[in-house]
Amino acid sequence: MLRYTLKRLLSLVISLCVASLVIFMVIEVAPGDPASFMLGINAQPETVAALRTELGLDVPKYVRFLDWVGGMLQGDFGTSYTYRTPVTKMIGDRLWVSLPLAIYALTLSTLIAFPVGIYAASRRGKLGDAVVMGATQLGVAVPNFWFAMMAVLVFAINLRWFSAGGFPGWDKGFFGGLKALTLPAIALALPQASILARVMRSSLLDMLGEDFMRTARAKGLTRRQALWRHALRNAMIPVLTIIGLQFSFLLAGSIIIEQVFFLPGLGRLVFQSISQRDLIVVESVVMLLVFSVIVVNFAVDLAYAAVDPRLRSRT
Amino acid sequence: MSFINAKTSFVSAMALIAGMGMAQAANTDITVAMQLEPPHLDPTSAAAGAIDNVVYSNIFEGLTRFMGDGSVVPGLAESWTVSDDGLTYTFKLHSGVKFHDGTTMDAEDVKFSLDRARAEDSTNAQKGLFKNIADVTVVDPTTVKVTLSAPTGNFLFNLAWGDAVIVAPESIENIKTHPVGTGAFTFTNWVQGDKIELTRNADYWGTPAKLEHATFKFISDPTAAFAAVMAEDVDVFSGFPAPENLPQFEADPRFQVLVGSTEGETILSTNNKMPPFDNVKVREAMAHAIDRQAIIDGAMFGYGTPIGTHFAPHNPAYVDLTGLSKYDPALAKKMLAEAGFPDGFTTTLKLPPPSYARRGGEIIAAQLREVGIKTEISNLEWAQWLEQAFRGKDFGLTIVSHTEPMDIGIYANPDYYFQYDNKDFQKLMEDLNLATDPAKRTEMLQKAQRIISEDYVNGYLFQLASMSVAKAGVVGLWQNSPTQAVDLTAVYWKE
Numbered sequence: 001m002l003r004y005t006l007k008r009l010l011s012l013v014i015s016l017c018v019a020s021l022v023i024f025m026v027i028e029v030a031p032g033d034p035a036s037f038m039l040g041i042n043a044q045p046e047t048v049a050a051l052r053t054e055l056g057l058d059v060p061k062y063v064r065f066l067d068w069v070g071g072m073l074q075g076d077f078g079t080s081y082t083y084r085t086p087v088t089k090m091i092g093d094r095l096w097v098s099l100p101l102a103i104y105a106l107t108l109s110t111l112i113a114f115p116v117g118i119y120a121a122s123r124r125g126k127l128g129d130a131v132v133m134g135a136t137q138l139g140v141a142v143p144n145f146w147f148a149m150m151a152v153l154v155f156a157i158n159l160r161w162f163s164a165g166g167f168p169g170w171d172k173g174f175f176g177g178l179k180a181l182t183l184p185a186i187a188l189a190l191p192q193a194s195i196l197a198r199v200m201r202s203s204l205l206d207m208l209g210e211d212f213m214r215t216a217r218a219k220g221l222t223r224r225q226a227l228w229r230h231a232l233r234n235a236m237i238p239v240l241t242i243i244g245l246q247f248s249f250l251l252a253g254s255i256i257i258e259q260v261f262f263l264p265g266l267g268r269l270v271f272q273s274i275s276q277r278d279l280i281v282v283e284s285v286v287m288l289l290v291f292s293v294i295v296v297n298f299a300v301d302l303a304y305a306a307v308d309p310r311l312r313s314r315t
Numbered sequence: 316m317s318f319i320n321a322k323t324s325f326v327s328a329m330a331l332i333a334g335m336g337m338a339q340a341a342n343t344d345i346t347v348a349m350q351l352e353p354p355h356l357d358p359t360s361a362a363a364g365a366i367d368n369v370v371y372s373n374i375f376e377g378l379t380r381f382m383g384d385g386s387v388v389p390g391l392a393e394s395w396t397v398s399d400d401g402l403t404y405t406f407k408l409h410s411g412v413k414f415h416d417g418t419t420m421d422a423e424d425v426k427f428s429l430d431r432a433r434a435e436d437s438t439n440a441q442k443g444l445f446k447n448i449a450d451v452t453v454v455d456p457t458t459v460k461v462t463l464s465a466p467t468g469n470f471l472f473n474l475a476w477g478d479a480v481i482v483a484p485e486s487i488e489n490i491k492t493h494p495v496g497t498g499a500f501t502f503t504n505w506v507q508g509d510k511i512e513l514t515r516n517a518d519y520w521g522t523p524a525k526l527e528h529a530t531f532k533f534i535s536d537p538t539a540a541f542a543a544v545m546a547e548d549v550d551v552f553s554g555f556p557a558p559e560n561l562p563q564f565e566a567d568p569r570f571q572v573l574v575g576s577t578e579g580e581t582i583l584s585t586n587n588k589m590p591p592f593d594n595v596k597v598r599e600a601m602a603h604a605i606d607r608q609a610i611i612d613g614a615m616f617g618y619g620t621p622i623g624t625h626f627a628p629h630n631p632a633y634v635d636l637t638g639l640s641k642y643d644p645a646l647a648k649k650m651l652a653e654a655g656f657p658d659g660f661t662t663t664l665k666l667p668p669p670s671y672a673r674r675g676g677e678i679i680a681a682q683l684r685e686v687g688i689k690t691e692i693s694n695l696e697w698a699q700w701l702e703q704a705f706r707g708k709d710f711g712l713t714i715v716s717h718t719e720p721m722d723i724g725i726y727a728n729p730d731y732y733f734q735y736d737n738k739d740f741q742k743l744m745e746d747l748n749l750a751t752d753p754a755k756r757t758e759m760l761q762k763a764q765r766i767i768s769e770d771y772v773n774g775y776l777f778q779l780a781s782m783s784v785a786k787a788g789v790v791g792l793w794q795n796s797p798t799q800a801v802d803l804t805a806v807y808w809k810e
Binding site for chain 2: 030031032033034036037038039040041042043044046047050051053054082083084085090093094149152153156157160163164165166167169259260261262263264265268269272275276277
């Protein structure tokens, strides 16, 4: 087990090194200069040069790369070109919106998907199943920002129950914050719930054909009892994998929803930073996301090995 | 039955969540939304209009200032005298003016601010405004003398720009995140990505603001902007991004729509050094191929004033030269043939992100196609546009709104991205800078407008309209935008 862990750890370190280099190179290649962006079309060339010096953009690229990596090792992502505040603090502030939103959406999606998936599996081929399959097909097909706009139209403009967007901040009270995240979370959750419900249903149906289910039925359990007691637990493995994938998607992929609800989250930060060529912010956020995905994968690898001893010898 | 129960409980759960955290704003508070968030809050080291929107006149003030009608009036300078040769300006400052951190604003601060803006390592985006300043001398705490190297007719106008506001050496270090000025509002808080909050300055030296608190919110998506106004989440949306929605707000008694003028000349910029645009015949032909009103109607939903030269129509010195480039596709074709392009030609049309460019570009491409000019459209981000078109001069045509006030002088710089090189025009601009007599200046400005119009340097399309939506009870907002600003100092709620 130790050897396996060390091997995985080495692969984690190599992945991070390669990722940082690729991220830096790809993002620095993008045409556009943060200093000329900030100074606009009336600026004199010498002013742009002065700002480049002030921002530290006139040093060679490899020096900037080493500074960036060196800083990150100490938990310091550097200073944003446009905002002139530490990137670490900016990301931290935004995570307070994006992380709760992702968790909220994932919770909603799970709460919707589980009962719906189980219901559809237990009614396989009947009307209820057909309705669920049709609705989730629609849920997968319709983009989340459309749900978002419809939700705003109904609940914010017509019913006036919610604000059309914005985030009051957690310091103004937990429920105020939760309320502001409710419509965005629903909009994010509906497509995810549709996917998850379909995975849940098909995974359960797979289990229903297994030998142990036949045995359970032979022992005298009803179809429903067998489903709850035996099939559900075994069907959870693919479902949990999907939930894990959805979480990283929700954390990084809510850019459009954050635009629609004008939430100060990570997605909006990336979007803004790209257009302003605030490269160091873009690089740092992407690096952070890559880091979290790699670390989660590392943990999952270890967990697989823990539950399935065959994996340890195979690698 | 169970379905109905589930539905009711869902609805009541939503209603419950909706009831949480409700708060009614008092009528001394205002929430102003705008599309772009400022990158930082130092108006003296960036071009972003969003910075001025928040800080101009609210937080920072200059020696002179713009009013909503475009006039330049005294600001921190109470009065001034100009020497007969036009080279020395002596400003008398208001006494008893304090910065928000309690330090006194005096002649030293004026010297510091002007010297900082024109310094070698200055990062002032409009450094050109200060290039004629030779020396700034402190005479006494409320008197400052500015000596120019050459007479500058526009000097007092230049000092009214947001880039020329007075800052203090004591607070300059953190100005980007914590601006300290002399204005009627003090900066209180900035939640980056979300909002900036200002509070009334109780110790303001002039007429105090009527509002107690002001919040700026940033909503970039046009659909979200519409929703935020309709849901009454915001009181004012300055620079409303979707002109197609304005009629709906006009018809709604809850709102008022403010449409005014800006300093933004929207032009079809033409690369004057790139063949075939180096031929004035070709440029003239192109001017006749463009139907301005169709662009204003199609891209801006009717908001915008046609222009025939690079000058704001609301300026008293404006000359209407739209007749020189009347829409006449047959004439355009004929002129193209005379210029040696009977079958037209192909060029590039590079479009930056604003909707006037993206929507207008499609219409112009169609109009040019009618006379045989084919365009390859590429949509660029601003950073790419600056790199390729503006700095690299790698474009045939592009559409940009030049929003700086009184910027006809850009035509005197042969290196400017559209590369117009006319010695007579350059001489005229030099003379204009030296002229201080208003009548003479007007005459020269009008001559300048004619020269560039008759040379068909660029396609002159329309003056960008300023479009804002506000709740019906809000009084005192600027209708026009002589400079980028959301001046809240005189804004209040009607009872």
